[in-house]
Amino acid sequence: MxxxxxxxxxxxxxxxxxxxxxxxxxxxxxxxxxxxxxxxxxxxxxxxxxxxxxxxxxxxxxxxxxxxxxxxxxxxxxxxxxxxxxxxxxxxxxxxxxxxxxxxxxxxxxxxxxxxxxxxxxxxxxxxxxxxxxxxxxxxxxxxxxxxxxxxxxxxxxxxxxxxxxxxxxxxxxxxxxxxxxxxxxxxxxxxxxxxxxxxxxxxxxxxxxxxxxxxxxGAPIFGMDAQMPDMLYGSVVRPHLIGATFVSADTSAAENMPGVVKVVVEEDFVGVVAESYQQAENAKQAIKVTWETEKNWQLADIEAMVEVGKGDPVTIQKAGSPGSILSEADVITAEYRSPIGAHAQIEPNGAVAFVDSDRATVMISTQVVSITRKEVADRLGLDVEQVDIRPTYLGGGFGRRLHTPNAVQVALLSRAVGKPVKCFFNRKEEFQNDTFRPPTHNVLKARMDENGLIQAMEHNISSGDVMFGSALIPGIAGTLLGADVGAWRGGMIQYGKIPNYQAISWRVKLPFATSWWRSLGLLANTFAIESFMDELAIKAGKDPVQFRLDQIQDDEAGHRLREVIRAAADKAGWRDGVHNGRAMGFAASTDANTPCAHVVEVSVEGDQIKVHKVTCAIDPGLAVNPDQVRAQCEGSIIMGQSAVLYEKMTVEDGELRPVIYGPYRMALMRDAPKEIDVVILENADAPGAVGEPPMGPIGAAIANAVFRLTNKRLREMPLTL
Incomplete structure (x- = not known):
């Protein structure tokens, strides 16, 4: 045809x-x-x-x-x-x-x-x-x-x-x-x-x-790591292990004559090896002595000190009424919440197979940004974009990690240097240390309630590293226009429109390491803060936390859809407040990308371990093109969110981001997953909406709210620990 x-x-x-x-x-x-x-x-x-x-x-x-x-x-x-x-x-x-x-x-x-x-x-x-x-x-x-x-x-x-x-x-x-x-x-x-x-x-x-x-x-060979080209060689690139390191020079003499080495390639910003096998390329890479230049020997305390509400220039992203004057009066309730640096930790590391032949370049790669990757390869090779063919593969996990894949440029340069196809992937340590991380956050919330337990005024302050700004997707003008990073404050707006006075304020932090897109962006951390705070307010008001939320929701289309998922989750789970047979329920809700979602979790505490037994999720994604996929996406998002909320944390020590392997970077295992995830799908819109990320929002707060009922301890920092 x-x-x-x-x-x-x-x-x-x-x-x-x-x-x-x-x-x-x-x-x-x-x-x-x-x-x-x-x-x-x-x-x-x-x-x-x-x-x-x-x-x-x-x-x-x-x-x-x-x-x-x-x-x-x-x-x-x-x-x-x-x-x-x-x-x-x-x-x-x-x-x-x-x-x-x-x-x-x-x-x-x-x-x-x-x-x-x-x-x-x-x-x-x-x-x-x-x-x-x-x-x-x-x-x-x-x-x-x-x-x-x-x-x-x-x-x-x-x-x-x-x-x-x-x-x-x-x-x-x-x-x-x-x-x-x-x-x-x-x-x-x-x-x-x-x-x-x-x-x-x-x-x-x-x-x-x-x-x-x-x-x-x-197990068909459909992923990027499976990609092959005829007569293919293997590449390995020396990657920095220190925060903020820039390439200065390299002594390649020891690597050049090692077994299987075809060529050592030194570019202006990196050095790499091409060899006959993967192991030979890795061995030769270890023999290269690279000089890096770094600004500072960073420690975790340095990073935590940067991410503080009140530091930097505030940008008000949402406002109604006059919350400032009301929140300057007495009887103001204040709470702070934090989340750590998070890695993507996807199962397939980044890499590509490339062949640059004369005036053509072909790249097989796991990428979420096909067009941007093509342009970057073309620009570096001095080609027109039409001369570059990017062939996307299935991704062994993305979650935003592949929303910038400049590694394609490196593999293309290695291929051009030897005139043959080259396959080059990060090893696991390199993947962890050169990730584009979920930034740490600091959230401060304030509220004042009247004698009937209704919120009179509320303020949400969000301090976070960049998510969208500085990424390959967002032009530099976005920072000038918005002032605040949309990704960092995602999920941070106050969704309870009946509150007469409220505002959300973003505090932007520029961190010394790469932070960017991570599944749901700021939604997980910001909803953890807001919905934990809503639970605290409900308890202070002496009200059921579900009804307390319903009382604050505005009577418009968005409010109607939010109200319906809240009721559906509570009804399906058989919502009850308090502790019963050693277990408690926690509740939280959020709206992300116009998709409202609510969770009820059933939790117990075993020793010093938090155990999630069941999650009931109600979601309104509009028309569900494939209901099974909607359920699967909810299940995956909930388990990934639970993993981040209970276990995952990167740290900074002596200029390095750590851990660098699975295990020390703890994640939820099969034994940690809820025994039951019950998903209720509502369809209160006539077109499909977002599904993959919205269920991430409520999970952290829902777990923390349940733990409070069991222990009378309010956990305000992820990962949640007793």
Whole structure:
């Protein structure tokens, strides 16, 4: 099927976010520099509530679908699969509008050479939500393109055709999609047809088995670490182990004549080895003596002293009423909460296979930022982006760690130096020490209640290292515009709109090591603080913590959805306050990326260990394209969150980030996971929303709130320890 000479098509309902945001930013700039606090709050509110958008092609179905002779269809996905089940949801959406059996549809990663490139990334729980309209429109249009060609071939009108499972019939004859497409040299792309009503869907809304299930069960070579190229060599790069270290020089003499070494490559910012085997490359790397330059011998106390509310310039990201004046009066309740440095600790370390041959570069890599990686490789090699083909693989865990993959540049340079394909991956120690970490946080909350136990005023102060700022995804102007890092304060806005006076304030901290995207960004730490504080307030008011929250929720659409998940979680769990048979329940709720979620956890304390027995999760992601995947994402997010809340912590000692291996970096094991996770799915919106990250929000506070009931101790620092 030819992808050339496609006719320009109009009518796609696309990129509404870009239009709205451009207009919004222009209006805000027009308000003048002196009104920065106002328009910064407006931008923050916009960023907190905007719907997911897609920034790639939405007009050219042949870029997305390849119709094969055997009547199967390949969907080239610009979104990457890193375990979240995106490929399955995309297959469901496409199959329904294409009117094919889902087993006829195969989903693969779109190489950049295909032209189907996501201009943004895979992250933020946006893959399914952002493609909900564009992909269905593309599939429906592709269907009509095939029908138009079939009508010509069958000598009849389009209206006279019937269609079932990729077979079009008319005038007493039938043609498969594959038979129709094989001779089409130029597609005429019509206007977008009406999309199907929800009642007509065969696959959307159903628990369809994952399309990648078989490959993962049999261990097929689908991940970045499995990637191979013919005549491949192996690379290893010397990476710094000290915070803030920059490359100065290298003595490579001892490595150059070691067994298997093909070449030692010294670039302006790194040194690496190419050898005949992985072990030979690793051995030679150990023999290279690198001179690093560092600013300071950092210790954990230095980092903790930097992350303090009150240090730096505050930016108010949310405000209603006059909370400042009320919170300056007597009877103000104050509490502080902290979270540590967190590693991604994904099972597959970063790496790539690259081949640079003359004026072409091909890179096979686990990455969440295909477009950015292509540009970085092209810029460093002095190539046009069209000369670089990034071939994404399945990711052995992402969680934001692969939202910048500059290691592709290093592997490409090693390949260019030897003229052969090179495979180069981080070892585990390098992965831990060169992570882009979840930043530590310090949260301070204040509140004042009236005699009826209703909150009169509330303030949330958030101090955190950067998450979005400084990353490859966010332009430098974002810091000037917003002042506060959207990722750092994610989940930090106060969601209880009936409080008449409230504000949230962000304090930005620039840390000496890389901090960036981590699953749910600031949601885990900020919700831990807010929802623990809400529990403290409920107890002081003498009210049930569930009802206390319901009393503070505003009567609007967002409030209605939040109220419903709170009630659903409490009802399903059989919510009860207090201690019963040595166990207690804890409650927390949050709204993230327009998806409200509430948890009830059942906890016991065994010696000095906190044991989570059951989690009841209620979530409203809007339309659930695949309910099984929604449940799986909730389960995964809850266990990952529990791991961070109870165990995970990086430290800084003598300039090094530690630990550097699993084990000392403690994570939740199978024995630590809840015996039961019960997920209730509500669908109070007509389109799919975020799923992968919102369930991370409430878990920390829910556990801490349960522990308080068991021990009468308020745990305000993660990881929670007794």
């Amino acid at each position: 030819s992808q050339s000479e496609t006719k320009e098509k109009k009518g796609f309902s696309r990129r509404k976010f870009l239009v709205r945001s451009a207009v919004g930013v222009g209006v805000l700039f027009g308000a003048g520099y002196l009104s920065r606090p106002l328009w910064r709050r407006s931008l923050a509110g916009f960023a907190n509530s905007v719907d997911a958008f897609y920034s790639g092609d939405t007009e050219t179905p042949p870029l997305w679908f390849e119709i094969l002779a055997d009547n199967t269809i390949t969907l080239l996905s610009p979104k990457v699969e890193m375990g979240q089940g995106t490929f399955t949801s995309l297959a469901q959406m496409a199959a329904d509008e294409l009117e094919v059996d889902i087993n006829q549809l195969k989903v693969v990663h779109a190489p950049t050479s295909s032209g189907n490139i996501d201009g943004f990334s895979t992250g933020g729980s946006t893959s399914v939500a952002s493609l909900w309209v564009p992909l269905r429109e593309l599939a429906a249009t592709m269907r009509e393109m095939l029908k138009n060609e079939a009508a010509k071939m069958l000598g009849t009108e389009v209206s006279a055709l019937t269609l079932q499972n990729g077979v079009i019939s008319g005038n007493g004859k039938s043609l498969t999609y594959g038979e129709i497409a094989k001779d089409v040299e130029s597609w005429e792309i019509p206007d977008v047809p009406p999309l199907k009503d929800r009642s007509a869907y065969k696959y959307i809304g159903q628990p369809v088995p994952r399309v990648d299930l078989r490959d993962k069960v049999i």
